[in-house]
Amino acid sequence: MIKGIILYEREDYEKNQWFANRFIEEGPKHGLELQLILTDQLALGSEEGRLFIQQGKEKWESAPDFAINRSRNSRLALQLEWMGCKVFNSSAVTDICNDKAKTHQLINAHGIRSVKTLYGLSDWENHGMEYPLIVKTLAGHGGSEVHKVDNKEQLTEYVDQYGVEQILIQEMCLNPGTDIRAFCMGGEIVACVKRQSTESFKSNYSLGGRADAYSLSSKERRLVMSILSIMKFDFVGIDFLIDEKGELLFNEIEDAVGTRTLYQNYDIDIVQKYLDYIRNNLVT
Numbered sequence: 001m002i003k004g005i006i007l008y009e010r011e012d013y014e015k016n017q018w019f020a021n022r023f024i025e026e027g028p029k030h031g032l033e034l035q036l037i038l039t040d041q042l043a044l045g046s047e048e049g050r051l052f053i054q055q056g057k058e059k060w061e062s063a064p065d066f067a068i069n070r071s072r073n074s075r076l077a078l079q080l081e082w083m084g085c086k087v088f089n090s091s092a093v094t095d096i097c098n099d100k101a102k103t104h105q106l107i108n109a110h111g112i113r114s115v116k117t118l119y120g121l122s123d124w125e126n127h128g129m130e131y132p133l134i135v136k137t138l139a140g141h142g143g144s145e146v147h148k149v150d151n152k153e154q155l156t157e158y159v160d161q162y163g164v165e166q167i168l169i170q171e172m173c174l175n176p177g178t179d180i181r182a183f184c185m186g187g188e189i190v191a192c193v194k195r196q197s198t199e200s201f202k203s204n205y206s207l208g209g210r211a212d213a214y215s216l217s218s219k220e221r222r223l224v225m226s227i228l229s230i231m232k233f234d235f236v237g238i239d240f241l242i243d244e245k246g247e248l249l250f251n252e253i254e255d256a257v258g259t260r261t262l263y264q265n266y267d268i269d270i271v272q273k274y275l276d277y278i279r280n281n282l283v284t
Helices: 010-015 017-030 076-081 091-097 098-110 152-163 218-228 262-267 269-284
Strands: 002-008 032-038 042-047 050-055 058-060 067-068 086-088 117-119 135-136 146-149 167-171 178-185 188-196 212-213 234-240 247-255
Touching: 002 010, 002 017, 002 050, 002 269, 010 032, 017 032, 017 076, 017 234, 017 269, 032 269, 042 076, 042 262, 058 269, 067 076, 076 086, 076 091, 086 269, 091 098, 098 247, 135 152, 146 152, 146 218, 152 167, 167 269, 178 247, 178 269, 188 218, 188 262, 212 262, 218 234, 218 247, 234 269
Parallel strands: 002 032, 002 067, 067 086
Antiparallel strands: 042 050, 050 058, 117 167, 135 146, 135 167, 178 188, 178 234, 188 212, 234 247
């Protein structure tokens, strides 16, 4: 039996206990023994030229064989990797995908279109874009810390609240409240959903939007596959906005992607699929 851990922040675990516990219950069917670890139980350290992880009074001087990182904590993932642990998703994916500026740098550098986006601003008052704008914190997820601003005064409030180095500013898409999410594992597109809200510019299912199964066109599929070719993503959600011509614009990548809309619309047991993927990637 290959031994591993599944990592959650406490608040996220409390919201996703069913999903987390299914990994632990189903793991042995794939030769994987999993233990739940909450990140607030851990401290990272080094001593005498060796890395360790401390859990209460217990010191891990060797790492488990693998970790499923649902915590969005890239520093913890990197520590585990340097200690010889295989982490799903990797620390590099977690670091990039939980920083929206880094994500745009990576994806847009490969010629993939998005709405106009500004980050790393110092002179934020002279952004050169027309209101309304979208303000996002770099580390927000699930639609949290995403705001529509209609004027300079509102923008000033969010700059003061978060700090200019912790936000990005975007033009507002002409089809607000609608997006496409592609669930991807390895180099494969597992399934897609179209998320919509009639009440908000945010389409997130967790915020009251609806989600329906969606079939990608051949052009849209090529776009998703071009993103998957950039780096190895183990299991992520890639989100797209829709422009005025109905074409996809890259929006962001969810590292610890939620799966409620997947289960709602498809007869796909993503836990079994992910465990099978992990097992195959550990033995090859």
